[in-house]
Amino acid sequence: MKKTALNHVHKALGAKMIPFAGYEMPVSYTGVIDEHLQVREHVGIFDVSHMGEFFVKGEGALPLLQYVTSNDVSKLTPGKIQYSCLPDGNGGIVDDLLVYCLEENHYMLVVNASNIEKDWKWINSHNSFDAVLTDRSDDYALFAVQGPRAVLALRTLTDMNLKEMKYYTFEQGRFFNVEDVIVSATGYTGSGGFEIYVPNREAERIWEAILAAGAVAEIKPIGLAARDTLRLEMGFCLYGNDIDETTSPIEAGLGWITKFSKDFIDKERLQEQKTHGTQRRLVGFEMTDRGIPRQAYPIMNKEGETIGHVTSGTQSPSLDKAIGMGYVATTYIDPGTEIFIDMRGKPRKAVVVRPPFYREEGE
Amino acid sequence: MNIPQDLKYTKDHEWVRIEGNTAFVGITDYAQGELGDIVFVEIETEGEELDSGEVFGTIEAVKTVSDLFMPFAGKVEEVNTELESNPEAVNDEPYGKGWMIKISFDDSADLSELLDAEGYKEVVG
Numbered sequence: 001m002k003k004t005a006l007n008h009v010h011k012a013l014g015a016k017m018i019p020f021a022g023y024e025m026p027v028s029y030t031g032v033i034d035e036h037l038q039v040r041e042h043v044g045i046f047d048v049s050h051m052g053e054f055f056v057k058g059e060g061a062l063p064l065l066q067y068v069t070s071n072d073v074s075k076l077t078p079g080k081i082q083y084s085c086l087p088d089g090n091g092g093i094v095d096d097l098l099v100y101c102l103e104e105n106h107y108m109l110v111v112n113a114s115n116i117e118k119d120w121k122w123i124n125s126h127n128s129f130d131a132v133l134t135d136r137s138d139d140y141a142l143f144a145v146q147g148p149r150a151v152l153a154l155r156t157l158t159d160m161n162l163k164e165m166k167y168y169t170f171e172q173g174r175f176f177n178v179e180d181v182i183v184s185a186t187g188y189t190g191s192g193g194f195e196i197y198v199p200n201r202e203a204e205r206i207w208e209a210i211l212a213a214g215a216v217a218e219i220k221p222i223g224l225a226a227r228d229t230l231r232l233e234m235g236f237c238l239y240g241n242d243i244d245e246t247t248s249p250i251e252a253g254l255g256w257i258t259k260f261s262k263d264f265i266d267k268e269r270l271q272e273q274k275t276h277g278t279q280r281r282l283v284g285f286e287m288t289d290r291g292i293p294r295q296a297y298p299i300m301n302k303e304g305e306t307i308g309h310v311t312s313g314t315q316s317p318s319l320d321k322a323i324g325m326g327y328v329a330t331t332y333i334d335p336g337t338e339i340f341i342d343m344r345g346k347p348r349k350a351v352v353v354r355p356p357f358y359r360e361e362g363e
Numbered sequence: 364m365n366i367p368q369d370l371k372y373t374k375d376h377e378w379v380r381i382e383g384n385t386a387f388v389g390i391t392d393y394a395q396g397e398l399g400d401i402v403f404v405e406i407e408t409e410g411e412e413l414d415s416g417e418v419f420g421t422i423e424a425v426k427t428v429s430d431l432f433m434p435f436a437g438k439v440e441e442v443n444t445e446l447e448s449n450p451e452a453v454n455d456e457p458y459g460k461g462w463m464i465k466i467s468f469d470d471s472a473d474l475s476e477l478l479d480a481e482g483y484k485e486v487v488g
Contacts, residue, residue: 031454032425033400225399225426290403292423315402315425344421 004049005141005203013221020224021113023050028223035226036317039191040358043147044222045210050113052137053197054120057106060129065099065107068126070249070270072259076101081168081184084257085249086122087266092245093252095119096237098186100170108182110142112239126265141203145210145219146193146230153214154194158183162194176209178202188227190234190356229314232323235284235355241295242282242311242325251278251327280308280327284355285339289348293324298342307332310341316357323357324350364487365392367458371474372483373434378458379477384469388434389462390422390453393487398424401453404446406431406464408439415473419464422453434477437468 002023010017015026026047028035038044056065065073071084078101086094095115100108111119116137124133145153151162158175160183165171170184175196182197198206211219228238237243243252248266250258250273260271287293293313298306313324324341332339335354340347366372371379376394380387395401406420413419413433420431443462446452453461478486 028399031400229425290405292402292425292428294428315423317400317425 005200026223028225032225033317035222039147043149046144049141052111052116054109055134057132060131064129064131070258143196146187146189149217150193153217189230233358252282281333285350287322291343291348292322300340368480371477386466395457406442412438435472437466441465
């Protein structure tokens with residue numbers, strides 16, 4: 001099993017470690033509910049160094065990325081980031097990813113750890129554009145500093161203007177005396193904050209520096225379990241749960257990152273789905289009966305007929321109720337529709353809602 | 364890890380406190396730690412006679428769900444209703460306020476499979 005540069009640091013902090021996407025990763029430090037609320041109310045730091053980083057360079061970079069991703073990469077200017085996905089040519093999704101425009105003809109792709117090898121082969125197999133691809137996944141550590149106090153936690157470590165950094169933009173520069181660190185205003189929690197890409201050899205020094213500088217904001221390390229509950233409260237898709245090779249971006253509600261203004265893999269098929277609709281759609285739901293929905297539980301209508309299945313579910317620590325996402329037949333997607341989750345043979349009532357489940361106060 | 368000497372244990376990470384022909388059952392400190400934050404304990408078998416290994420309830424943590432098994436044959440006499448409003452008691456005091464059911468049993472119940480504290484310590488390594 002692979003280890004991130006911080007493996008021994010997590011163990012020393014008393015983290016519970018689990019195998020995840022081929023890496024030994026911290027799933028929790030003190031408890032998922034505590035850690036979740038820490039991010040919602042204060043600030044937390046996640047080691048997500050297992051994520052993959054590819055660099056795409058040269059004249060062929062833009063045409064290659066336009067062809068393999070669903071979003072319109074030509075809209076990106078240096079310093080901007082785009083959420084996108086890789087359609088698989090068969091109506092499914094190879095992976096979802098972030099595309100960073102570093103400079104003209106130079107991009108960084110951030111992909112899921114479990115898909116690094118698959119994505120690498122997939123993108124290379126379509127590189128008839130002579131773009132220069134480099135897989136730097138093993139060279140980079142990635143820390144997510146998330147929560148309303150993220151700026152307070154980080155501001156003494158860099159001259160970058162973190163406070164003014166707009167969502168889905170980034171800067172590259174000096175961070176705690178290390179050059180060329182990428183700091184982006186992105187994350188997977190819905191509580192704001194930053195993601196910080198650092199070379200592995202500096203990873204431990206920077207992690208310790210963030211914990212020390214962040215003490216003023218009471219920063220704490222957060223594990224993957226809370227990362228999952230935080231993203232699920234926002235209705236963000238998780239590859240392997242809510243999207244995969246059997247789900248289309250349109251079914252998954254990712255039409256907003258599928259742009260038909262350009263040619264790309266599966267364009268015609270997805271355009272057809274967008275125009276004429278799909279048989280099923282990904283929806284969010286809240287339990288009104290007791291019980292927590294789990295991946296693969298069947299979803300039924302009130303007549304007891306199976307209309308879909310759960311892809312993600314949890315007890316929401318912020319809302320203190322059980323929430324989930326799943327695919328249902330298109331006649332059941334309207335908010336307020338009553339559905340039933342088959343919890344090991346027992347039908348439990350739930351209601352379709354439009355994510356995000358959690359909204360910051362005042363929004 | 365807390366494994367009290369005066370209790371018996373199962374390989375399913377439950378503890379049993381035997382008092383004459385009744386027994387209290389809960390999950391071990393190790394089990395609550397592995398499950399993480401517990402949010403529901405659902406036991407709908409009060410009054411039922413169940414066989415050894417039969418499911419008497421389920422426990423839902425944020426991350427996962429787990430069945431609860433009868434440590435030996437008996438009747439579910441009482442359910443700890445406090446857990447409905449305070450399921451985190453299982454995390455905080457697995458051997459105390461976090462108890463789950465009280466069983467009555469007769470001489471036909473087979474207690475020979477139960478482990479003592481030393482035996483359970485080997486199970487959890």
